[in-house]
Amino acid sequence: MLDKIQKIQEEFENSINKVKNLQELEQLRIKFIGRKGLINDILKSFKNLSDQEKRNIGPVINKLKLEITERIKNSTSLFQKVNTKNKIDITKPALKISYGHQHPLSRMETEIIDIFHSLNFAVVDGPEIEDEYHNFDALNIPANHPARDMWDTFWIDTKNNKSKLLLRTHTSPVQIRYMETHQPPFQIIVPGRVFRYEATDQSHEINFYQLEGLMVGENVTMANFKFIVESFLYKFFGKNVKLRFRASYFPFVEPGVEVDIKLANKWLEIMGAGMVHKKVFDNVKYNSNKIQGFAFGIGIDRLALIKYKIPDIRLLYEGDLRFIHQF
Amino acid sequence: MKFSYQLLKQLVPNLQGKQQVRDALSLHFFDVESINGNIIDINIPANRWSDAASHWGIARELATILNLNLQLPQLKEYKTRSKIIDVKITNKNLCPSYNAALLNNITIKDSPLWMQKILIDCGLKPINNVVDIMNYVMLETGQPLHAFDADKITNKSIVVKTAKNQEKFISLDNKNYILDNTTLVIADDKNSLAIAGIKGGKKAEIDNNTKSIIVESANFDSVSIYKTSQKIKLITDASLRFAHNLHPILADIGIARAIQLLKEIIGANLVSINKNTFYKFSKKVLRFNQDEFSHLIGLNVDIKIAAQIFQKLGFKILSKDSNNLILEIPPLRTDIENNNDLFDEIIRVVGYDKLPSTAPVITLKTHESDDLILFKRKVRKILNNFGLDEVYTYSFIGDDDVEKYKISTPLKLLNYISSDKKYLRPSLIPNLSKSVKQNLRFFDRVNIFEIGNIFNKDYTEKWSLGIALSGDEKSFFELKGILEALFSNFGLTDFYFAEKSNYDLLVNSLSIIVDEREIGYIGQDKVYSDIVVGELDFKKLLDLIEGDLEYKELPKYPAVERDVSIVVGDDVKVGNIIDAIQSTNIKLIENVDLIDEYTDKNWINKQGLTFRIVFRSPKKTLTALEVDNCMNKIINVLQKNFQAEIR
Numbered sequence: 001m002l003d004k005i006q007k008i009q010e011e012f013e014n015s016i017n018k019v020k021n022l023q024e025l026e027q028l029r030i031k032f033i034g035r036k037g038l039i040n041d042i043l044k045s046f047k048n049l050s051d052q053e054k055r056n057i058g059p060v061i062n063k064l065k066l067e068i069t070e071r072i073k074n075s076t077s078l079f080q081k082v083n084t085k086n087k088i089d090i091t092k093p094a095l096k097i098s099y100g101h102q103h104p105l106s107r108m109e110t111e112i113i114d115i116f117h118s119l120n121f122a123v124v125d126g127p128e129i130e131d132e133y134h135n136f137d138a139l140n141i142p143a144n145h146p147a148r149d150m151w152d153t154f155w156i157d158t159k160n161n162k163s164k165l166l167l168r169t170h171t172s173p174v175q176i177r178y179m180e181t182h183q184p185p186f187q188i189i190v191p192g193r194v195f196r197y198e199a200t201d202q203s204h205e206i207n208f209y210q211l212e213g214l215m216v217g218e219n220v221t222m223a224n225f226k227f228i229v230e231s232f233l234y235k236f237f238g239k240n241v242k243l244r245f246r247a248s249y250f251p252f253v254e255p256g257v258e259v260d261i262k263l264a265n266k267w268l269e270i271m272g273a274g275m276v277h278k279k280v281f282d283n284v285k286y287n288s289n290k291i292q293g294f295a296f297g298i299g300i301d302r303l304a305l306i307k308y309k310i311p312d313i314r315l316l317y318e319g320d321l322r323f324i325h326q327f
Numbered sequence: 328m329k330f331s332y333q334l335l336k337q338l339v340p341n342l343q344g345k346q347q348v349r350d351a352l353s354l355h356f357f358d359v360e361s362i363n364g365n366i367i368d369i370n371i372p373a374n375r376w377s378d379a380a381s382h383w384g385i386a387r388e389l390a391t392i393l394n395l396n397l398q399l400p401q402l403k404e405y406k407t408r409s410k411i412i413d414v415k416i417t418n419k420n421l422c423p424s425y426n427a428a429l430l431n432n433i434t435i436k437d438s439p440l441w442m443q444k445i446l447i448d449c450g451l452k453p454i455n456n457v458v459d460i461m462n463y464v465m466l467e468t469g470q471p472l473h474a475f476d477a478d479k480i481t482n483k484s485i486v487v488k489t490a491k492n493q494e495k496f497i498s499l500d501n502k503n504y505i506l507d508n509t510t511l512v513i514a515d516d517k518n519s520l521a522i523a524g525i526k527g528g529k530k531a532e533i534d535n536n537t538k539s540i541i542v543e544s545a546n547f548d549s550v551s552i553y554k555t556s557q558k559i560k561l562i563t564d565a566s567l568r569f570a571h572n573l574h575p576i577l578a579d580i581g582i583a584r585a586i587q588l589l590k591e592i593i594g595a596n597l598v599s600i601n602k603n604t605f606y607k608f609s610k611k612v613l614r615f616n617q618d619e620f621s622h623l624i625g626l627n628v629d630i631k632i633a634a635q636i637f638q639k640l641g642f643k644i645l646s647k648d649s650n651n652l653i654l655e656i657p658p659l660r661t662d663i664e665n666n667n668d669l670f671d672e673i674i675r676v677v678g679y680d681k682l683p684s685t686a687p688v689i690t691l692k693t694h695e696s697d698d699l700i701l702f703k704r705k706v707r708k709i710l711n712n713f714g715l716d717e718v719y720t721y722s723f724i725g726d727d728d729v730e731k732y733k734i735s736t737p738l739k740l741l742n743y744i745s746s747d748k749k750y751l752r753p754s755l756i757p758n759l760s761k762s763v764k765q766n767l768r769f770f771d772r773v774n775i776f777e778i779g780n781i782f783n784k785d786y787t788e789k790w791s792l793g794i795a796l797s798g799d800e801k802s803f804f805e806l807k808g809i810l811e812a813l814f815s816n817f818g819l820t821d822f823y824f825a826e827k828s829n830y831d832l833l834v835n836s837l838s839i840i841v842d843e844r845e846i847g848y849i850g851q852d853k854v855y856s857d858i859v860v861g862e863l864d865f866k867k868l869l870d871l872i873e874g875d876l877e878y879k880e881l882p883k884y885p886a887v888e889r890d891v892s893i894v895v896g897d898d899v900k901v902g903n904i905i906d907a908i909q910s911t912n913i914k915l916i917e918n919v920d921l922i923d924e925y926t927d928k929n930w931i932n933k934q935g936l937t938f939r940i941v942f943r944s945p946k947k948t949l950t951a952l953e954v955d956n957c958m959n960k961i962i963n964v965l966q967k968n969f970q971a972e973i974r
Contacts, residue, residue, distance in 0.1 A: 098714050099711060099712065099714060100710060100711035100712065100713065100714050100715040100716045100717065100774070101711065101716045101717065102707060102711055102717050103717040103718060103719050105719060106704075106707060106717060110704060113700070120689060120691055120692070122692075122697075123697050123700050123701075124697055125697045125699055125700055127787075127788055128722070128780050128782075128788055129751075129782065129786055129787075129788055144550045144553050144554055145373070145549070145550070145553065145570075145572075146373050146553065146567075146570050146571055147373040147374070150373070153742075154740050154742060154743075155740065155741040155742055156738060156739070156740060156741065156751070156786070157738070157739040157740065157741045158786070165786060167722075167740075167751075185689065185690065186692075187689065191700070193722065193779075193780065195722070197742060197744065199744075206721075206723075206744060206748065207721060207722050207723075215687065217687075217689070219622070219687075219688070220687060221622070221623060221624060221625030221685065221687075222623065222624045222625050222626075222674070222682060223624065223625025223626060223682055223683050223684060223685040224625060224685055224686070224687035226625075226679075226682055226683070226684040226685070227684040227685055227686050227687065228687070230684050244354070244679070244680070245679035245680075245682070246353060246354050246355075246356075246358070246679070247354065247355050247356040247671070247674070247675030247679065248356065248358070248372070249356070249372030249373065249374055249375070251373070251374070254667060254668060254670075254671055255624075255670060255671035255674055255675060256671075257679060258358075275623060275624075278665065278667055292622075292623055316719060317719055317720060317721055319718040319719070319720055319758075319762035319765070319766070319775070320765070320766065321716055321718075321766045321769070321770060321773065321775070322769055324716050324717070324718060325716070
């Protein structure tokens with residue numbers, strides 16, 4: 001019996017040093033001091049011993065059992081300490097996942113187009129180089145009249161070959177082009193880059209974006225325009241925005257209005273609009289006695305400056321990624 | 328245009344202050360730009376100068392909008408009498424009306440202080456009583472006036488004609504001008520006395536000894552005045568007003584008021600008056616119809632209220648019924664041409680706050696929206712997902728760019744704002760590369776794109792997608808990868824890059840071929856060789872993307888991969904090798920890739936390349952023998968065509 005106990009002790013010494021992890025340690029524990037383990041095995045045959053032998057061997061078995069238990073306990077806590085060392089520190093900062101940024105004007109365009117899509121407006125595009133007729137004359141803005149001074153124009157050097165060409169000063173010419181090739185009723189918006197010959201500063205650039213709107217039919221009224229513009233502005237700025245119309249003059253509408261919104265207690269001018277002038281309809285060969293409609297123009301850059309609180313319009317065209325990355 | 332609150336209050340006595348004036352005008356057509364003490368700066372819209380570029384006109388507007396009393400001076404009507412001054416007008420089209428009044432008993436001294444104050448408030452300098460009255464009447468009525476010293480006019484005879492070509496003229500400001508035969512002048516038998524409608528001359532200038540004057544109150548063709556003013560680069564209060572198309576009847580109002588004030592204030596004596604009018608005055612009668620108003624505006628208005636408004640505005644109601652008003656339009660309202668123009672008068676006075684908001688009733692249609700605009704969105708998203716930032720750059724390039732890139736004949740602006748924005752961009756690349764360069768100051772890597780319009784030599788334009796990446800050799804292949812991924816994303820399968828070197832802006836370039844069509848190019852920027860750029864025709868790309876993606880049958884049979892390592896001359900292009908390998912067996916070779924490149928320091932002019940070839944048959948599992956045969960063919964081709972050494 002004593003040498004059996006001796007053998008168990010030796011086996012344990014061998015095994016405990018080879019244990020690599022908690023799992024193996026547990027298996028070792030079960031093998032030696034588990035319910036069906038080696039120690040209990042010996043204890044089973046203990047009852048067959050004489051009293052004298054019991055008194056000699058008992059303490060030895062107990063001592064071994066205690067030792068094994070103690071050693072296993074120590075190894076357990078060692079393993080657990082190591083495990084804690086290998087656990088991941090989840091408070092460390094995140095890996096940077098890089099993604100490309102959209103230009104704020106693209107966001108604006110998308111947002112605005114979506115709102116008008118939901119009002120059944122189609123989106124139309126047109127050329128940036130225009131002729132004098134489409135940019136001015138067709139819109140009732142005749143040459144040699146101070147009304148034209150409202151738009152400072154970039155003229156293109158056509159080397160005296162063709163009719164005068166310019167960079168469009170507003171997106172309104174696309175309305176004319178659309179009406180020349182389509183019949184009412186319809187409602188369209190025209191986003192696009194426009195150009196003005198003026199000194200640049202915080203709120204003026206030589207190229208910027210406008211959005212033109214046009215709704216034409218037999219029964220389209222100014223009250224309809226109010227509805228459309230309110231729908232757009234409430235969606236865009238939120239239901240708390242206040243707006244007002246001011247009577248105003250543009251050669252291609254009659255009556256004409258300017259639309260202001262109130263933000264942070266200040267009135268801001270954001271849109272020019274009105275009922276399309278009879279002369280404009282005549283120019284596109286619509287029956288101006290039956291057809292009526294409204295048109296409006298809004299500066300997309302201006303909306304971006306307001307909505308995103310950007311202080312200087314020139315930031316939009318400088319291509320500085322420190323700016324673009326904010327969006 | 329500056330207005331005196333003091334004078335306005337005289338005309339509309341019950342005004343309650345400048346704020347009230349500002350609120351009333353701003354909402355109802357006349358934007359108030361600023362208020363400075365007694366000075367109200369009002370923006371007069373281009374179509375209202377005939378009636379409202381004057382205190383009387385603005386006063387009428389205020390009286391109507393605020394429903395207050397208007398007190399305008401009563402004017403006497405003058406007809407030609409005692410024709411002492413001879414007036415001849417050679418071009419009646421350019422001068423539809425010319426009134427000349429001769430007054431004596433003039434003593435030149437300062438005008439009364441109250442008049443000086445109003446002139447100063449309105450931005451004019453007081454000179455003497457006669458000149459001040461001329462200016463004061465202009466402020467009141469909107470009609471520009473001019474006074475000549477009658478004794479300095481030869482034979483008291485005035486001619487309105489065009490100047491001689493290259494004629495020299497000295498203004499009363501002592502400035503020199505060169506006129507031509509399109510310039511209208513006021514002249515006597517010997518000299519030109521004034522540039523008509525623009526500026527008076529030294530010859531018949533009023534001075535301290537003037538005892539008798541000729542007052543001119545006339546009307547000139549607006550286009551002629553506008554053009555002359557632009558040509559000689561001289562804009563005056565008078566020229567500005569005439570350029571805005573004043574009604575000739577204003578000249579009668581002006582002369583009547585001038586005579587009245589000259590009598591009252593100076594004690595002048597009217598000796599004779601010569602009136603000449605060549606325009607046909609006809610009454611303008613229009614109809615305001617309640618239903619038509621409601622049909623356009625979407626608001627119902629009481630016909631009685633409409634009548635009140637028209638009356639206050641100076642329209643005469645010739646007849647009315649429950650639905651209609653027949654109106655005689657005040658001649659000065661040159662902006663009112665047809666029945667529709669009457670609606671603005673009502674809605675702007677009533678106020679837009681009364682306009683309801685009514686949803687339009689429409690026939691729904693699916694929009695044939697511009698595909699290009701929606702396609703832009705998709706492309707943006709995909710490129711953002713690949714880590715590229717979107718930028719917007721100017722539509723212009725400058726002398727610098729044209730020189731550096733050697734761009735031939737780009738489109739030029741006639742009135743460019745600066746030499747760096749002189750030309751219309753023929754490509755997105757110059758500005759994109761510049762942008763990359765500038766951003767490299769703050770970022771280690773810069774990957775950007777732009778979707779914008781570029782301009783062709785024939786004045787047409789097209790949408791372009793431009794991409795620019797900073798970096799090293801790897802960037803070139805990254806760009807290729809980005810484009811391939813972009814095309815794949817849209818379901819395109821037939822695309823490749825071909826060697827092509829005649830692109831203006833690049834060195835080391837390839838053309839992008841999709842569905843056998845060249846749609847763009849990539850390469851190194853000619854000016855900044857460490858920047859890799861690409862540009863493609865956006866619309867061409869959109870056109871090639873047909874409909875929807877299609878399912879392709881999943882491969883039934885397994886693929887077999889074989890590698891081959893070769894050593895070839897370093898002048899052999901990898902692209903050519905891959906092409907050659909693929910063409911040995913188009914049916915069975917699914918893919919050829921370059922998986923390794925190496926050099927040995929003992930090699931001169933040689934490079935080592937390893938290719939991985941993937942074989943797959945759609946009909947069966949390939950046997951080792953079959954693949955071996957293919958490989959042998961490939962090895963043959965490599966040895967024959969490229970003198971390759973197989974390792």
